[in-house]
Amino acid sequence: MNFRDIAWFKYSSPASFYFLAGKMIPWFWAAAAVFAVAGLYIGFFVAPTDFQQGEAYRIIFIHVPAAWMSMFLYVVMAGWAGIGLAFNTRLSSMMATALAPTGALFTFLALWTGSLWGKPMWGTWWVWDARLTSELILLFLYIGFMSLQAAIDDPRRADRAGAVLALVGVVNVPIIYFSVKWWNTLHQGASISLMQAPTMAATMLTGMLVMALACWMYSIAVALMRVRCIIVERERHAQWVSEMRGQLK
Amino acid sequence: MLEMLRWVIRRDLVLAMRRRSDVLTTLFFFIIVVSLFPLGVGPEMNLLRTMAPGVVWVAALLASMLSLGRLFSSDYLDGTLEQMLLAPQPLSIVVLGKVAAHWLVSGVPLVVMAPVLGLQYDLAADALLILTASLVLGTPVLSMIGAIGAALTLGLRGGGVLVSLLVLPLYIPVLIFGAGAVEASASGLGAEAYLSLLAAFLVGALVLTPWATSAALRISLD
Numbered sequence: 001m002n003f004r005d006i007a008w009f010k011y012s013s014p015a016s017f018y019f020l021a022g023k024m025i026p027w028f029w030a031a032a033a034v035f036a037v038a039g040l041y042i043g044f045f046v047a048p049t050d051f052q053q054g055e056a057y058r059i060i061f062i063h064v065p066a067a068w069m070s071m072f073l074y075v076v077m078a079g080w081a082g083i084g085l086a087f088n089t090r091l092s093s094m095m096a097t098a099l100a101p102t103g104a105l106f107t108f109l110a111l112w113t114g115s116l117w118g119k120p121m122w123g124t125w126w127v128w129d130a131r132l133t134s135e136l137i138l139l140f141l142y143i144g145f146m147s148l149q150a151a152i153d154d155p156r157r158a159d160r161a162g163a164v165l166a167l168v169g170v171v172n173v174p175i176i177y178f179s180v181k182w183w184n185t186l187h188q189g190a191s192i193s194l195m196q197a198p199t200m201a202a203t204m205l206t207g208m209l210v211m212a213l214a215c216w217m218y219s220i221a222v223a224l225m226r227v228r229c230i231i232v233e234r235e236r237h238a239q240w241v242s243e244m245r246g247q248l249k
Numbered sequence: 250m251l252e253m254l255r256w257v258i259r260r261d262l263v264l265a266m267r268r269r270s271d272v273l274t275t276l277f278f279f280i281i282v283v284s285l286f287p288l289g290v291g292p293e294m295n296l297l298r299t300m301a302p303g304v305v306w307v308a309a310l311l312a313s314m315l316s317l318g319r320l321f322s323s324d325y326l327d328g329t330l331e332q333m334l335l336a337p338q339p340l341s342i343v344v345l346g347k348v349a350a351h352w353l354v355s356g357v358p359l360v361v362m363a364p365v366l367g368l369q370y371d372l373a374a375d376a377l378l379i380l381t382a383s384l385v386l387g388t389p390v391l392s393m394i395g396a397i398g399a400a401l402t403l404g405l406r407g408g409g410v411l412v413s414l415l416v417l418p419l420y421i422p423v424l425i426f427g428a429g430a431v432e433a434s435a436s437g438l439g440a441e442a443y444l445s446l447l448a449a450f451l452v453g454a455l456v457l458t459p460w461a462t463s464a465a466l467r468i469s470l471d
Contacts, residue, residue, distance in 0.1 A: 140418040147414055151405045160468040161401045165415060168397055168461055172419050175450075179422040183429060 014091050014231045015240045021224040028221035035214035042207035050204075056120045059113050060204075065212040067110040067131075069219060070138060071173075073103035077145075078170040081163035091227075093159035094234070096166065097149060098226035102219050104142035111135055130181040137176055141169045155234055253338040257346030258353075264323075265354045275316045276358045282308040283366045294371050301370035302380060302431035309359050309384060310420050313391040316355040317399040317412055320347060321466070325403050331470060340466065341459035348389075348396045348459070356388035372431075379434045379444075386447040387427040393458040394419050400465035423450060 011017045043061035050057040077099040084093030114132060115125045126132065145162055152158035235241050265272055286304045287297055324330040333343045363384050367377045398416035402408040430443035 137418050137421060140414070144415045144418065147411060148401060151402070151407060151411055157468060157471060160471075161465065164397070164461060164465045164468065165401060168419065171457070172422075175422050176418075179425045183425040 012089055012091050014094070014235055015238070017091055018228055018231050021228050025221055025224050025228075028217050028224065032214050032217035032221055035210055035217055039207055039211035039214050042203060042210060047203045047207050053121060056117060059117045061207050061211045063110060063113040063117060064208050065215040066106045066113065067135065068212055069215045070103055070107035070110050070135065073099055073106060073219060074138060074142070074166075074173065075170065077103060078163075078166040081159075081166040085160055085163035085167075090156075090159075090234075091231075093163065094227050094230045095223065096162065097159070098223045098230055099219075100142055100146050100149075101226070102222050104139060104146065106215070106219075107135060107139040107142060111139065130177075130183075133180045134177045137180070138173070141173070145169070250338055250342050253336070253342050254346045254349075257333075257343050258350045261347055261350030262353060265350070271316075271319060272354050272358065275312050275355045276362060278315060279308050279312040279359050280362060280366065282311060284369070287369070297370045298372060298435075299432075301367060301372050302376075302428040304370070305363055305366060305380060305384075306387075306424050306428040309363070309388060310391065310417070310424060312359060313355060313388060314395060314413055314416055314420075316351070317395045317416070318409055320351050320396060320399045321403055322399075322408075325470075330466070334466065334470060340463035344396060344400075344459045344462045344466070345455075348392050348462075351396070352389045352392040356384075356392055359388060360384045373435075376431055376435055379440045380431045382444060383427040383430040383440075383447060386444060386451055387423045390423050390447070390450045390454045391420060393454040393462075394423075396462045397458060397465055400462045400469060403466070403469040423447070426450070 011020050039061060043058055047058070047061075049055055077096045080092045080099065081096035083089060084091075084096060111132070114135070118127065119125050145165055148165055149158045149162045152161055232241060283304055286300065290296060290300070321330060324333070334340060336343065360381060364377045364381055367380055372380065395412070395416050398412045398419075401415065402411045405411060426443045426446045430440040430447070433443055434440040
């Protein structure tokens with residue numbers, strides 16, 4: 001197949017992407033549902049009870065995927081925002097805007113499930129552990145991104161200002177992570193390790209990976225739904241939107 | 250280019266000196282915040298001595314953040330900033346000059362005042378020295394990172410609160426190593442590693458932030 005025959009840029013136009021996204025969303029929802037059912041089944045019925053942590057460890061089947069997604073989505077968001085800033089493509093910036101709430105949701109979920117796990121394991125809801133602290137700061141970064149975009153009325157300016165902030169954040173995330181880690185080792189009060197069981201049973205790992213896939217599919221489906229809303233909102237004066245509205249009537 | 254840099258710094262310093270009360274407000278905010286903590290937690294000297302570096306650093310963070318509003322807004326309102334954007338010299342030079350002036354006006358007074366406030370907390374002489382050194386290295390980084398936030402929120406409603414939301418999470422590494430330097434020297438570990446890291450932040454910020462700030466300014470003034 002000749003590379004040039006592919007219409008690379010066809011779906012970078014919001015109008016054609018809108019319909020493509022509409023076709024893809026049910027598939028991603030279905031995949032998310034299948035993976036979630038399979039992952040939860042493995043997590044609750046197949047995976048053995050941990051001999052140290054009892055049943056409470058089962059929260060990792062949502063906690064670890066949420067934590068992974070929270071960090072991964074920030075990088076993806078900043079990547080889209082950067083592409084939007086560099087090439088001035090509207091759709092990339094819209095993707096970045098659409099991803100931010102999902103990323104913030106997963107960050108919050110990771111913090112919440114983490115503290116639910118921490119109470120029976122460590123006997124406390126919150127410790128100033130390096131990972132917890134940097135996850136909290138990640139939540140602040142997401143909130144900063146969303147509130148900056150919400151404060152700017154002009155959508156193009158909001159896109160680009162958000163992009164600069166997201167890129168500055170991406171440069172800062174490793175610095176923040178390591179500084180928090182060193183700060184934590186210096187202050188180490190109670191010696192707590194997240195890695196209590198270094199060798200994990202294979203079924204536990206499988207359950208976690210399947211749940212991670214479910215979270216991926218969920219994020220894609222939700223981001224596409226949100227980006228469709230953003231497209232219609234911003235393109236409401238365009239010809240194709242009014243045509244579509246005419247068909248709906 | 251150096252000519253431009255010197256011109257911007259001088260101009261901003263002259264403007265700041267014409268309105269001294271702005272400078273003093275920031276300084277007194279810093280002093281008041283630091284003095285409030287003993288009233289809140291009690292006058293026990295051992296507790297205060299361990300808290301001192303963190304309190305002084307957090308207060309410096311807040312004071313530096315509150316003064317960010319002055320960095321670009323008055324030039325933005327009277328149109329000077331737009332003329333600076335049109336100047337043939339690179340915008341990052343202008344930004345660097347403005348940030349340098351901002352630090353001289355709002356950062357240096359904090360550095361000068363910090364040892365006196367440290368005495369209130371019964372810090373030893375060498376700890377005071379390290380505290381001042383960490384502030385000398387750290388407060389310019391605060392001004393430079395803050396400039397990005399100030400540029401992004403230029404002319405927005407509720408900009409002042411928004412700046413704190415954007416900028417404070419990015420300040421965290423500076424806070425950790427700034428306060429950590431004093432604690433490390435107090436516990437006998439030596440503060441060189443912390444001060445070196447702060448200096449590294451300073452160099453990194455000097456290279457990267459003027460560029461990001463000018464990108465943000467161009468977006469805001471579009």
